[in-house]
Amino acid sequence: MTAIRNAFNGFVGRHGMGAAIFIGAAVFFWVIFLIVLPQLAMLDYSFRHNLPRADVGGPQDVYTIANYSYFLLGNDSTLQTTDLAVLGKTMLAAVFVTLIDIALCYPIAFILAHSATGVATRLMVIGLIVPFWVNEILRAFAFRVLFGATGVINGFGQSMGLWDVPIDFIRADVALYSGLTYAYILLMVFPIYNAVEALDRNQIEAARDMGASWWRVHWRVVLPVAKPGIASGATMVFMLTAGALAAPQILGGPSSLWFTQLIYQWFNQSANWQRGSAYAVILLVVCIGFVMLLMRVFKVNIGAIGR
Amino acid sequence: MSKANGAGAGTISYSLFFFAFLFGPLIIMVVTAFNSSSFPRITPWECFTTDWFGVLVGNSRLMGGLGTSVIIGIGVVALAVPIGLAGALALSELSPRLRATLYTVLITPILIPGVVLGISTIVFWGLVGRAFGEDYASAFYNGLFLTLIGQVTFISAYAMLIFSARLQRFDPTLTEAALDLGATPGQCFRKILLPFLKPAIGSAAFLTLLASFENYNTTVFTILSDSTFTTALASKVRLGTDPSLSALAVIIIGLTLMGAMVHEAHTRRQSLLRSGKPKISPLYANPVTRVMTHPAGLAVILIGIAAALIYGGSQHDSSVCQANILAEKRAVQEQLLKEQRERIRKQREDATPTAPANGGATNNPSPFGGAFKPGGLSPNKETAPANPSPFGGAFKPGGLAPKPEAAPAPAPANPSPFGGAFKPNALKPDSN
Numbered sequence: 191m192t193a194i195r196n197a198f199n200g201f202v203g204r205h206g207m208g209a210a211i212f213i214g215a216a217v218f219f220w221v222i223f224l225i226v227l228p229q230l231a232m233l234d235y236s237f238r239h240n241l242p243r244a245d246v247g248g249p250q251d252v253y254t255i256a257n258y259s260y261f262l263l264g265n266d267s268t269l270q271t272t273d274l275a276v277l278g279k280t281m282l283a284a285v286f287v288t289l290i291d292i293a294l295c296y297p298i299a300f301i302l303a304h305s306a307t308g309v310a311t312r313l314m315v316i317g318l319i320v321p322f323w324v325n326e327i328l329r330a331f332a333f334r335v336l337f338g339a340t341g342v343i344n345g346f347g348q349s350m351g352l353w354d355v356p357i358d359f360i361r362a363d364v365a366l367y368s369g370l371t372y373a374y375i376l377l378m379v380f381p382i383y384n385a386v387e388a389l390d391r392n393q394i395e396a397a398r399d400m401g402a403s404w405w406r407v408h409w410r411v412v413l414p415v416a417k418p419g420i421a422s423g424a425t426m427v428f429m430l431t432a433g434a435l436a437a438p439q440i441l442g443g444p445s446s447l448w449f450t451q452l453i454y455q456w457f458n459q460s461a462n463w464q465r466g467s468a469y470a471v472i473l474l475v476v477c478i479g480f481v482m483l484l485m486r487v488f489k490v491n492i493g494a495i496g497r
Numbered sequence: 498m499s500k501a502n503g504a505g506a507g508t509i510s511y512s513l514f515f516f517a518f519l520f521g522p523l524i525i526m527v528v529t530a531f532n533s534s535s536f537p538r539i540t541p542w543e544c545f546t547t548d549w550f551g552v553l554v555g556n557s558r559l560m561g562g563l564g565t566s567v568i569i570g571i572g573v574v575a576l577a578v579p580i581g582l583a584g585a586l587a588l589s590e591l592s593p594r595l596r597a598t599l600y601t602v603l604i605t606p607i608l609i610p611g612v613v614l615g616i617s618t619i620v621f622w623g624l625v626g627r628a629f630g631e632d633y634a635s636a637f638y639n640g641l642f643l644t645l646i647g648q649v650t651f652i653s654a655y656a657m658l659i660f661s662a663r664l665q666r667f668d669p670t671l672t673e674a675a676l677d678l679g680a681t682p683g684q685c686f687r688k689i690l691l692p693f694l695k696p697a698i699g700s701a702a703f704l705t706l707l708a709s710f711e712n713y714n715t716t717v718f719t720i721l722s723d724s725t726f727t728t729a730l731a732s733k734v735r736l737g738t739d740p741s742l743s744a745l746a747v748i749i750i751g752l753t754l755m756g757a758m759v760h761e762a763h764t765r766r767q768s769l770l771r772s773g774k775p776k777i778s779p780l781y782a783n784p785v786t787r788v789m790t791h792p793a794g795l796a797v798i799l800i801g802i803a804a805a806l807i808y809g810g811s812q813h814d815s816s817v818c819q820a821n822i823l824a825e826k827r828a829v830q831e832q833l834l835k836e837q838r839e840r841i842r843k844q845r846e847d848a849t850p851t852a853p854a855n856g857g858a859t860n861n862p863s864p865f866g867g868a869f870k871p872g873g874l875s876p877n878k879e880t881a882p883a884n885p886s887p888f889g890g891a892f893k894p895g896g897l898a899p900k901p902e903a904a905p906a907p908a909p910a911n912p913s914p915f916g917g918a919f920k921p922n923a924l925k926p927d928s929n
Contacts, residue, residue: 204590205682206682209683209686213587216582217580217583217584217599219580220580220650220653221599221602221603224649225606226602227621228614228617228618228620228622229617231620232616232617232621235624297511298511298515301512305508312761314516317516320750320753320757321519321523323749323753323756324749325711325727325730327713328742328746331526331734331742331746332523334738335529335537338536338538340538342525342538372522429609429610430610432610433610433611433714436714439731440731450610450612450714453616454717463619467620470613470616
């Protein structure tokens with residue numbers, strides 16, 4: 191508390207009373223009313239029964255863990271694995287997409303930072319940014335045009351005689367993984383670029399002069415510098431992929447579900463907001479837990495994210 | 498590997514591959530906007546048409562959502578930019594320990610799945626509304642208000658990151674000098690810090706507007722029964738695809754490219770002016786190129802080109818070509834029908850018992866596969882009473898195809914060599 195008061199006094203001294211009140215009020219409103227309280231409300235809500243409006247606050251309105259036990263046990267108290275499997279699959283797929291993004295973006299970030307010159311760099315930066323001004327939904331739609339049963343790839347393959355029956359890329363989730371990989375490339379490139387750019391080129395050249403092969407240069411010299419960038423990008427890509435809703439809805443096959451789609455169903459189709467909240471809490475806890483674990487394993491600080 | 502030696506072959510080819518992946522899908526989508534085929538595709542190419550733009554503009558739900566999105570976007574900019582600025586200022590001057598904590602708190606909305614943010618927003622404000630005894634007509638259950646609040650939660654963090662990056666380059670001695678010369682702290686804030694942050698305010702406003710406009714995951718929950726442009730778009734994509742969405746992509750990409758070019762012209766001009774080169778630059782000696790390289794001049798030229806393209810496109814009439822394609826398809830169908838009848842007649846004569854029996858099987862040995870099933874093989878079969886066509890469901894517009902992925906339709910499993918050939922639009926002329 192005293193620390194906050196000191197900070198406030200510091201602002202008053204530096205920027206004047208008006209600016210200090212503005213900063214304090216805005217940050218307070220943001221942290222309390224937009225970030226902390228809504229999450230707590232959701233947590234509280236997830237422990238309640240789905241009651242008609244008249245009964246809310248009445249004697250039946252008590253805390254319960256039914257919404258969480260439903261996730262594991264289903265309606266009949268036997269272990270149900272369908273939702274658990276969906277969660278597991280979502281996490282695995284998110285890890286997979288993140289790894290592909292790292293593999294795709296590390297070389298381009300390195301090229302951008304150390305090989306490209308002048309005009310080429312500017313063009314590449316513009317070329318990286320421009321596709322991401324196009325709406326997320328339309329980007330997913332583009333992959334549907336590419337991979338649909340009558341889509342461009344099938345049309346091309348069939349007319350070339352490579353295969354004669356349309357390949358169902360949608361059902362095989364190829365479209366979904368490509369779409370997700372594409373969707374968050376930018377969030378991977380720029381953190382890695384920022385990290386790699388700080389590397390002194392002389393270090394690379396020294397290593398090469400000493401006879402290191404190019405992969406050894408990358409492994410021993412570039413990668414350690416790029417690590418915080420990779421961690422930051424990977425965290426963002428992983429969280430956004432695991433929390434993606436639009437791409438799985440548009441590109442997901444009829445049989446495959448994303449965990450966010452389950453939440454969406456509880457809200458919009460079953461009108462069971464409490465259970466939806468419980469599932470949202472599960473998603474949040476699992477994602478954050480997983481990221482924390484990996485940060486601990488790779489010894490990265492959360493302060494590095496977003497830089 | 499080194500700048501002096503230029504880029505190696507591997508570097509160049511990888512860059513080309515990467516940017517092909519980045520732009521390929523967009524380019525293909527743009528091309529499909531001009532094909533008259535009612536499913537967005539390139540092959541077979543039917544007719545060059547601009548009708549899909551008309552279909553797009555005629556979509557009242559999308560256009561209504563556009564209005565909603567603009568209102569929300571303006572609200573988000575008005576709230577998220579000041580909040581983000583406050584956050585960045587707070588971070589820049591706190592003690593390191595407090596700063597790390599606050600940074601973690603403020604950065605989480607970016608990392609939390611948008612779905613979770615949307616849910617927590619409606620739950621919390623619904624709770625507040627109930628505490629005040631408000632009913633469902635109040636602001637706490639209003640999709641616009643909730644979306645605004647939900648989006649500000651995380652979009653403020655984007656704005657904050659932009660301001661933080663700019664603040665890191667701020668020279669605090671400027672403020673100290675002003676204070677020494679007798680300025681009040683408030684004057685320092687207004688006359689030194691805010692002007693220094695002005696470019697960041699511009700880019701933060703632009704990015705927050707874009708983020709608000711694009712957002713789907715949070716908005717789809719908080720908008721309740723309303724719809725924004727993006728949610729309307731998403732439900733349209735999920736229900737069925739047609740090239741009017743590609744037309745939308747053409748418009749957005751066109752606007753983006755125009756914006757990027759004008760912005761590039763602006764930065765080049767700024768750097769030229771700063772370096773004092775305009776006097777000697779040949780571009781500035783010639784009045785024509787001078788106007789063309791000025792951002793405003795460039796914008797006027799680009800808008801003129803766009804207007805000419807729009808006018809030219811609106812004059813284009815593809816109905817003759819489409820009628821020809823339709824006639825061609827009909828002829829092919831007649832031909833196939835004849836062949837099929839011939840085949841059935843022969844099969845009947847041979848009296849093979851398998852032919853009528855396998856009407857329902859998917860592993861149809863007939864070269865025509867399932868496409869001709871209900872009507873063709875057994876014209877009096879009861880399975881297709883509503884469908885008088887001898888081609889059964891295969892040619893019914895929408896029967897098998899315009900969105901084969903959305904419904905687990907028989908299309909993908911169809912082993913027929915004709916399976917894909919006739920699907921989406923064989924009988925369906927582009928009715929618009």
